[in-house]
Amino acid sequence: MHQTADHDQTVAFLPYAPIERHGLVGDRRTAALVAGDGTIDWMCLPDYDGPSVFGALLDADRGGFWRLGPAVPTFGRQRYLDRTALLRTTWTTDDWELELTDAMVWPQDDRSADDDERRVLIRRLRCTRGEAAFRVELRPRHDFDPIARVQSVPGGVTFETGDRTIGVWLSVPVQVEHDGAQIGGRLGGGTDVWAVMGLNEVPARWSAERAAEALAETAEYWHEWQQELSFDGPRAESVRRSAQTIHLLSYAPAGSLVAAPTTSLPERIGGDRNYDYRYAWIRDASLSLGGLSMLGDTQAARRYMDWLGSLGSSTDSPLQVVYRVCGCTDLTEHRRDDLAGYRGSRPIRRGNRAFQQRQLDSLGYLAHCIALYLDQGGYWCDTYWQMVRRLAAYTSEHWHEMDSGIWELPDDAHYVSSKVMSWVCLERSVRVAELTGHAGEADAWRATMDVIHAEVMERGWSAKLGGFRERYDAESLDASALLIPLQGFLPADHPRVLATIEAVERTLTVDGLVHRFLDAGGDEAGGDEAGGDEAGGDDAPTLLPGDFEGAFVPATCWLATAHALAGHVDRADAILDRIDAGAGALGLLPEEIDARSGAFLGNAPLVFSHGEYLRAALEVAKARRAMSPA
Numbered sequence: 001m002h003q004t005a006d007h008d009q010t011v012a013f014l015p016y017a018p019i020e021r022h023g024l025v026g027d028r029r030t031a032a033l034v035a036g037d038g039t040i041d042w043m044c045l046p047d048y049d050g051p052s053v054f055g056a057l058l059d060a061d062r063g064g065f066w067r068l069g070p071a072v073p074t075f076g077r078q079r080y081l082d083r084t085a086l087l088r089t090t091w092t093t094d095d096w097e098l099e100l101t102d103a104m105v106w107p108q109d110d111r112s113a114d115d116d117e118r119r120v121l122i123r124r125l126r127c128t129r130g131e132a133a134f135r136v137e138l139r140p141r142h143d144f145d146p147i148a149r150v151q152s153v154p155g156g157v158t159f160e161t162g163d164r165t166i167g168v169w170l171s172v173p174v175q176v177e178h179d180g181a182q183i184g185g186r187l188g189g190g191t192d193v194w195a196v197m198g199l200n201e202v203p204a205r206w207s208a209e210r211a212a213e214a215l216a217e218t219a220e221y222w223h224e225w226q227q228e229l230s231f232d233g234p235r236a237e238s239v240r241r242s243a244q245t246i247h248l249l250s251y252a253p254a255g256s257l258v259a260a261p262t263t264s265l266p267e268r269i270g271g272d273r274n275y276d277y278r279y280a281w282i283r284d285a286s287l288s289l290g291g292l293s294m295l296g297d298t299q300a301a302r303r304y305m306d307w308l309g310s311l312g313s314s315t316d317s318p319l320q321v322v323y324r325v326c327g328c329t330d331l332t333e334h335r336r337d338d339l340a341g342y343r344g345s346r347p348i349r350r351g352n353r354a355f356q357q358r359q360l361d362s363l364g365y366l367a368h369c370i371a372l373y374l375d376q377g378g379y380w381c382d383t384y385w386q387m388v389r390r391l392a393a394y395t396s397e398h399w400h401e402m403d404s405g406i407w408e409l410p411d412d413a414h415y416v417s418s419k420v421m422s423w424v425c426l427e428r429s430v431r432v433a434e435l436t437g438h439a440g441e442a443d444a445w446r447a448t449m450d451v452i453h454a455e456v457m458e459r460g461w462s463a464k465l466g467g468f469r470e471r472y473d474a475e476s477l478d479a480s481a482l483l484i485p486l487q488g489f490l491p492a493d494h495p496r497v498l499a500t501i502e503a504v505e506r507t508l509t510v511d512g513l514v515h516r517f518l519d520a521g522g523d524e525a526g527g528d529e530a531g532g533d534e535a536g537g538d539d540a541p542t543l544l545p546g547d548f549e550g551a552f553v554p555a556t557c558w559l560a561t562a563h564a565l566a567g568h569v570d571r572a573d574a575i576l577d578r579i580d581a582g583a584g585a586l587g588l589l590p591e592e593i594d595a596r597s598g599a600f601l602g603n604a605p606l607v608f609s610h611g612e613y614l615r616a617a618l619e620v621a622k623a624r625r626a627m628s629p630a
Contacts, residue, residue: 015060038069064141096130255303364421550592
């Protein structure tokens with residue numbers, strides 16, 4: 001396996017690269033993961049949730065890959081070129097230096113209908129010093145099955161996968177084989193190898209000049225998008241990187257956001273908590289686009305609301321918890337037990353059963369996003385108000401019922417975070433009503449808010465825990481209680497909030513990173529966005545968090561935000577420093593981090609993590625300004 005000690009250049013031992021040793025490139029329709037040894041080991045076509053063409057990340061033998069780099073597989077150093085989504089991997093020895101540039105090109109929204117299924121990946125390997133041996137090896141697959149046909153054509157090679165053709169152009173001659181293509185050779189200083197792969201691409205149409213022009217156009221797109229952001233405070237580059245990752249993981253044709261570009265990366269190595277996140281969760285998108293609105297990008301939230309207005313629902317809720325990125329409602333789960341899984345973590349899943357769940361908190365995140373959008377001067381129309389009215393009406397009617405909660409557990413219960421977010425849904429709906437001339441419609445919502453608030457204060461508080469509990473009538477602590485100050489349910493300096501923050505730090509935190517919660521036996525309950533296999537218990541935990549799974553990055557960001565709101569700015573900064581250190585030069589955040597080793601766990605990069613990082617960084621900057629007014 002690959003070494004995982006640090007981010008320096010080390011020899012790579014196939015087959016599975018650590019999750020944290022991957023960069024991401026994408027065109028806002030699909031994305032590819034590029035390991036630090038130059039191997040693309042995950043990419044789906046034509047969209048995020050399509051069949052994989054490179055899937056070695058989940059099955060090294062059957063998945064397919066594309067490696068371009070030094071002849072001997074070696075980890076290089078990865079970074080993004082200045083304020084772009086162009087990925088640079090660099091290998092340096094005493095005798096030579098190679099640099100690999102990867103990008104998916106043309107990420108604009110307004111691609112013509114004729115180009116609707118064009119997905120183009122450009123790679124350039126350049127020797128910048130000395131002379132180095134290189135190797136290209138291209139082994140695509142169709143959903144882990146062999147490709148139907150490989151054919152040598154002018155300028156390169158074509159692969160028939162399923163009902164589509166992939167064309168690959170290379171600037172050097174390539175040796176075509178029955179299941180792929182390869183070439184090796186040497187590069188001197190100043191020379192390079194270009195490669196372009198795309199759906200329905202004719203290889204002979206490409207040249208080094210055209211590829212360089214496409215790269216330049218793509219870099220300009222990202223530069224221009226970054227210029228629209230309005231944040232120059234502390235952690236400005238990290239904030240911009242998180243914002244760019246959110247934008248990169250949007251699905252341009254619809255305006256939706258994919259939760260992560262991957263499926264089945266495990267929350268526990270060798271375990272079975274491996275879920276498919278290649279879909280659009282209402283919660284994740286709402287939090288992330290609310291953050292972009294705070295940075296000045298209200299257009300993304302507007303497109304998202306337009307998209308939501310066109311959707312149906314397969315549940316009784318006006319919007320179901322999660323959709324396919326195109327808006328389809330059926331996410332029936334299928335398992336692939338025949339595949340190896342990442343480092344033996346099985347099964348591989350397609351689809352996600354959370355789409356059938358009731359999660360009352362989901363609508364609260366959307367209402368919060370809409371209120372932020374309106375506060376930032378976003379365009380308003382009656383269609384958006386009708387959406388808010390539906391959210392509030394449903395919440396008013398159903399808030400008192402049990403649901404699956406934020407962690408999408410299989411056992412319905414009265415989860416405190418769901419009650420809090422139901423209050424948030426109504427509070428933000430009232431605020432929107434007052435700002436848009438509909439205040440008279442909000443009287444009943446205000447009354448219901450008061451009922452919810454009183455019930456949470458009575459049944460959600462545990463004197464035994466010294467904090468807000470996970471669910472009514474249980475003595476279990478849950479990091480989602482940190483949402484109480486984050487969403488304004490109580491002020492951050494309220495005694496119960498301060499006590500809850502202290503309890504989370506004492507009970508759920510390891511080395512500055514926060515775990516979600518513990519069950520009765522001490523095992524951190526799981527499932528997250530996919531629906532867990534275990535529910536939390538009623539007794540106090542008996543083991544330390546982290547004995548089984550990684551710390552949850554969004555929850556760690558919640559703790560930083562809670563401290564910032566409470567005026568504990570140095571403590572908040574220290575938590576963000578810990579996250580930044582784990583993210584490394586790429587600034588990509590996963591679902592979970594092993595607090596002991598620093599290894600990433602779960603699907604990555606996770607939009608939820610980046611959205612909450614934005615909120616935390618913005619609140620810390622705001623608190624710093626309040627401490628030192630101009």
